[in-house]
Amino acid sequence: MADGDIALKPEEGVRQTIIRELARMGWRQDQLLWKPEWPIPNAPHDLTKRERGQKYNICGTADLVAFADDSQKPHAIQVIFEFKAPDIEAGKDQLTRYLSSEPLAKMGFWTNGSETLAIYKRHSADWVEIKGAKLPAPGDDLTQPPDEPPTWNDLKEPGEAELSAVLRRIVATVVAGDSRVNRREEQLREILHLVLVKLESDAVYSRSTNRDTPVDFRIYGDNLSKITLTAHRMRELFQDYFTRQRTRIFHPDDRAELLLSDETIYAVVAELWPYRILGDDIEILSKAFQIFRTSALKSGEGQYLTPLRIIRPAIMALEITSQDKVIDPACGTGGFLIEALRQVSAREFPEEAEAWTLVKWANDNLYGIDKDDIGVKLTRAEMVAMRDGSTHVLMGDAVRVNQWPTKYSKLADELGSKETFIHEGFSVVVTNPPFGEDLKVSASDCRDAGYTISRAASKKPGKHADLEIGLVYLELAYRLLRVGGRVGIILPETYFFSKKYSWLPTWLQTRFKLRGMLNIPMEAFEEFCRAKTNFYIFEKIEQPKKPARKDK
Incomplete structure (x- = not known):
């Protein structure tokens, strides 16, 4: 010096x-x-x-x-x-x-x-x-796992910023360093598969009888062997999880192996093991994944995470009970469905002995649809970990009903086709659909799917118009609901006050009655968009009967 x-x-x-x-x-x-x-x-x-x-x-x-x-x-x-x-x-x-x-x-x-x-x-x-330590060199392993294998009680509950930062770091590690997986979609899938192992470990060891037992998702081995042993153990855990949950969570093209290198698997485990990512606050994991997906892959698609401070009162306002059949046709990472499950459990089935009743209700009556296979897989995994309800979480384009038979056969099997589309099947539709002026369903798709709302928006009588996808979801909700059912939907305020949409009240008046509205502050979605939105609650009403024709 x-x-x-x-x-x-x-x-x-x-x-x-x-x-x-x-x-x-x-x-x-x-x-x-x-x-x-x-x-x-x-x-x-x-x-x-x-x-x-x-x-x-x-x-x-x-x-x-x-x-x-x-x-x-x-x-x-x-x-x-x-x-x-x-x-x-x-x-x-x-x-x-x-x-x-x-x-x-x-x-x-x-x-x-x-x-x-x-x-x-x-x-x-x-x-x-x-x-008397030496200066750290680039590439040094700076992880310091505990001397004793960690238990659930040793893990830390992260804040949203902390877990979001962990996931950003993980994706940076995979993108920059993995020698076996190069495509972004494949990298995201592989990261999620490791996160599913973590979710399963959290679900098992968060139960009171397991809190003093070493968790599965952790670093294994000593300084000389920890990379190899940790990666080997994670591969075993994923293969076991895949075998047990293959038909409930995974897609047909998924495989029962982790494709990442040993070094990358170890780096991901070293970042993630210290945290409880499955806890009472479901928003933490969903928000972290939304931020990760938005920054890495999904920007510009118009779908924004619904914060828990909006989800929780929205589900309360809908007064969902075990008598309801519920669907979210744009479920994202499952926030509305998981909160509905949580609230019904807390109100009606709080005892462990009643868990089987809750599981039956969830499997029979909770439905979710999303185009994003990552969101679908994560929703299924979260719901399995939180008392199931994953049976009817489906992948596909919910609004383009005309494409179901050819592109999304599972949707057609569960909900029908355009000609036999399920009517009066659900008592609650709750959703935060994609929205934005640049996100539209074409006039031809609207026509082929039979949407009347795009005809109402058209300036040409009897013709369909290209229409913002959020408004198409409004008619989709109408078609999914039984008479007397309610829809809770997040939509931009401008739909109901701008002259551009002056045709909308006429279309609504014979289909829905407004039953309530929750104001959503603009800052609720500030990380993703600046549109002013509200949570609207409508009740489906019976269509007025057309007068009988008199014989001439």
Whole structure:
């Protein structure tokens, strides 16, 4: 270390010396950030604000941060460096505080130029401290699993920002590093298959009798064997899960093996094992996956996650009971269906001895449809883990009924075709459909599927018009419902107040009565869209009878 650097400005001299040494070890310049210094969030809710791009409070700034890639994003943080504190104990306190507030950082490193200290996270409220530690090199394994196999009680319940960041980091790991799977859709599928193993492990060990037993989803082996043994065990667990759930969760082209490399499987497990991802707050997992899918693959498709603060009161307002037959024809990751299942369970079947009744109701009366195979698979897995109801979660295009017999035979088998479309089958339709002016069902598809709403929107009498898909879902809901049934649907406010849609009240008045409306603040969907929406509750009414024709 150059004496002149330290004499001139001690902390800055130490920092510049460390930066030069890290560069010599192979860290790239774009992986290191010190100008400006990295702001550390003050509390968990500040993590969420940062995730949403909002202003947040900080508890300090890190002297230097090393990232896994060149993104310099929170999910990629590897190491936090500190040089300010005058002694090792003060340095340890500061690092521990910063590592607690940056949940994705793997390691903290402190030095004053003569002493060094490395701190690794254990994820179970304890830390590994190494005095006199060497600087971390790029590619070092910074994971520190517990000395004893973790139980459910050792796992941490993450916040939404933390789990979202974990999934961003996982996809970055797979995209950047896996040597066996290269296509994005295949990578996403393989990540989901590992997450299903995690979901199953959480479902099993969250039950009270298993909370002190080592969980299945964890790191296996010692430092020399942990990559190979962990990957081997995950492959075994997935094969077992696939065998048991093949017909209930998986698609026909899925295989009973994980295609990712051993190194990638280990990296994913090392990121995910410390957290409880299946808990009471169903929004955490759904939101994390929605953010992941939106940023990685699905942007621009017009379908936005419904936050739990909207889902929960919406399902309450619909007053769903075990007498209802419920469908969400745009179920996404299953938020409405899972909340309906949860509320019916809590109100009507709270005892464990009644679980079989709940399972029967769910399997007979909960339906979901979505075009996205990832969302369908995740919904099925969540519902299996939360007392089933996965039987009728179907993949396909719900609105293009004319395509069911040829493209989505399962939908045709379950719900019928255009000619024999199921009428009066459901008492509740609840959905947050895709919407947007650029997301339309063509006039020809509307005509072939028999939608009257596109004819009502047309400026040419007797002709169909291209129509926003959200409005087509409104007629789909009408066709799915029995008379007296209710639909709860999230739609843009503009549909009901703009002159452009002045034809809509006339179409509605012979089909629906408005029974209620929940205001949805614009910030509810702020991560994804800026449209002002509401949750509308309509009741299906009987069509007025046409007067009998008089004989001439």
